[in-house]
Amino acid sequence: MYEGFFSGRVITNLFADNAALGIAAVVMTLVILSGGIDLSVGSMLGFTTILIAVLVQQKGMHPLSAIAIALGIGTVFGAFMGFLIHRYDLPPFLVTLGGMFLARGMAFVISKESLGIENAFYNHMADFGIPLGGKAALSATALIYLLLFALGIVVTHFTPFGRNIYALGGSEPSARLMGVPIGSTKIAVYALSGFGAALAGAVSTFYTTSGNPTTGGGFELDVIASVVIGGTLLTGGVGTQLGTLAGVLIFGTIHSALDFDGRLNSYWLRIAIGGLLLIFILFQRFLTRTSALTR
C-alpha cells in the first residue's frame, strides 16, 4: 500500500526518529518492573533540551560538557525523587507528578523561549552515520539508542540488580524479608530514570538542533504506553526489554505510517495508540487468565 515503506532506510529512520522515546522506554521499563511509575520524564526531557541549548549558545560551553551537566542533574533529580519515595513511603505517582511540575517550571526559569543550537559539534553529529548498505545508515541518535538498549538488556535480565527490581515489583514485603536492599534499589531505579530522561533530552537536541522548554509535554505518557504495549505489567514484576523494544517500534511505525500518508492527521496517531493500548491490555489480561487456568 505504501511503496518504499519497508525499505532499510525507513527502518533505520524508525530507530533514529524514536531514539528519545526508546531511551526513555528502556529506563521506564525498569521503573514499571519495580512496581513504580515516573511521570517526570517528559518535563525532564524539556528541561534538558533548553539547559543544553542555553549552556552551548549563551555560555559558550562545549556540547559534551553541557550534556554531561544535564545528565548529572537528571540523575540527581531522579535519585532525589527515589529517596522521597523510599524514605517517606510515598506513592511514586504523586512524587513524580510533583517532579513533573518542578522540572517543567525549571525549564521555563532557564528560558521562556526556544533556542536554536548552532555549533560545529552538532553539525558533525548530524552528518555522522554508519553506512549499512543501500541508502540506509545508522545515525548517531539511533546508535545511542541501540547501545542503551543493549545495556538495558544486560542490566535488566543478567544482573542481580535486575533480579532485585523484578522481586521488588513482584512483591515488596516478600522482597524485604528475602533481604533485597529495597531502598538502594528504588533510589537507583529512579536515578536511572532521571538519567534516561536527560539522555533522551540530549538526543532530542541532536534531532532538532534546538532547545525548547515546552518540549516533551505528554512524552511520559507515550513512554508508558510503549512499555505497556510491550507487555510489561503496570503492577510490576512482569515484562522484558525486548517487549518494550517491540512497543516502541509499534508506536514508531504507526507514527511513520501517518507521516508517510500525508492525508492523515496527527490526531489519528493518538486514536490509533489509544485503541492499540486498550487492545493490548485486554490481550494481556486474556493471556494471564488462560495461563492461570491451565495450571
Next chain:
Amino acid sequence: MSIPVLRAQNISKAFQGVKALDGVELTLRTGEIHALMGENGAGKSTLIKVLTGVYTPDSGGIEFDGVAIAPGSTREAEAAGISTVYQEVNLIPTLSIADNILLGRQPRRFGCLRKGEMKRRAEAALARLGLKLDVGQPLNSCSMAVQQMVAIARALDIQAKVLILDEPTSSLDEREVEFLFGIMRKLRKDGMAILFVTHFLDQVYAVSDRITVLRNGKFVGDYQAAELPRLKLIGAMLGRNFEEMEHLREETAHAAPSRKVFLETHKLGRRGIINPIDLNIAAGEVVGLAGLLGSGRTETAKMLFGIDLPDQGEIQIEGEKVSIKSARQAVQHGLAFCSEDRKSEGLIPHLSVRENLILAMQASRGPLRLLPRKEQDALAAHYIRALNIKTPNAEAQISNLSGGNQQKVMLARWLAMQPKLIILDEPTRGIDVGAKAEIEKLVHSLKSQGMAVLFISSDMEEIVRTCQRVVVLRDRKKVGELSGEDIQVNRIMNVIAHHDE
C-alpha cells in the same frame, strides 16, 4: 549435642506503648527441633522478627555461638546463620524457582548472573529436600506445598545453623507434612537447630525435642517435650483449664437436626474443577466438607457462591431451582461465604474494624443508601461483644488485630447480613487454640439459631467436633458421606483412603 547455638535473653519489645514481648527467653541447641508455642498475640511472630532482624528489641540481647549479635536486617541475620521460612510463603510469585531460591546471593561473574550455575545450585538445594523440579518455571505455576518447599530450599541454600519455620504446615496436606517432618529430622541429624512454630499439637509432639511456651508476650517456660503432657501444654499456653472442647462434642452428638433442606445441588459441577456433586444442607445443620488439600473443598464452596460458575447440574434453594451467577446473587439468596484466604480475599487491611464489618451489608444496600453511622456503630459494638473480638475499639485498623480476631471480624461481616446459609472455608486456619474453641462454639450457636452451615476444614478433629454430617471429597469428587456416630476421624480417613476398591 546440646550446645546452645542461639540464646536470646530478656527480650522486650513494645509497639506504641503496648508490650508485645516482655522479658522473653529462648535457647536453641544444635541438633534439636524446638517448638515455639503460644496463642495468637503471645508474641511468637514478634520474637521471630526480633531474631531475624526485622525488629530491634528495646532491651535484651541475642548470643549466637557465644558471641553477642544484633542483626539489623534479614540480610544480616542470614549472614550470621539464622534463616527463616515465614508463615505466609514470602517469595516472589512472578520470579522463577531458581531466582527465588538464590535471590540476593546469586553466583555472579563480572557483575552478571551465572545462569547455568544458578540452575545447578537451585537444583542442588531442592535435591537436598528430595525434590526434582524445573527450576526455570515461575513460582506462581506451582502448588502451595511446592512453594513452601522452595522457601525451605532457599533457607537451606545459605549455610544456616538455625532454621526458623513459622507455621510451615498450615497449607500442607498430611502426606506433605510427613515429608516435611522427614526433612526436619534429617536436618536435625546434620546438627541444625530448628525453631518450629505451629498450632497443631500433634505435630509438635511428632517432631519436637523441646518446647518453649509464651503467653501474652511473657516467657512461660522451656520444657522437654517428652515430659510435658498435652493438657499441661495447653494449660501453659492458655493459663487456664481446658475442657470446653470436650464439652462441645457431647452437645453436638445430642442435637437432632430437623431436616428442612435449605440448599440442594444435583450433579453440580464444572469440567476440570470439580466433578458433579450432590449436596444438601438443612437449616440448623452443620455439614462438613472433608478431604485433603486440593480435593475440591474450596472449589465446591466457590461454585455454590457464584464465584466459579458451574457448567452442569443445578442448585435448589428451599425447593426451588435457582441460578446463581455471581456472588451478589448468592447473597440475595441468603448465602454467605467466609473465604479461607482472609488476607487477599476478605479483609481490607487499611480500613477499621467497623468499616470491614459493615462492608457486605453496605454492598447489598448499593452505593447510594449509606448505612447510617449510628447503625454502623451499633452493629460494630454488638458483634465485638457477641464474638468477643479483642480490639482496642471499633475504629482500630484491622491489620493490627491478631489472626483469630481478624477471622471473627470476617464472620461478623457475614453474620450482620443474617444469612440462611454460611459457608466457612477454613475458619480456624492459622489461629490459636483458644480462638479456635470460640469459633467452634460460635458455629454451634449459629446452628442452634437455625442457620445452615457448610464447614470446610483440614483439621479432621475439628470437623468431627463440629459437624452433624460430613461429605468427604477426594480428587475433586464426592467419595462418601458420614453422619451421626459414623463421624470419626478414622472413618473419614478410611473413606478418603479406600474409595478405589
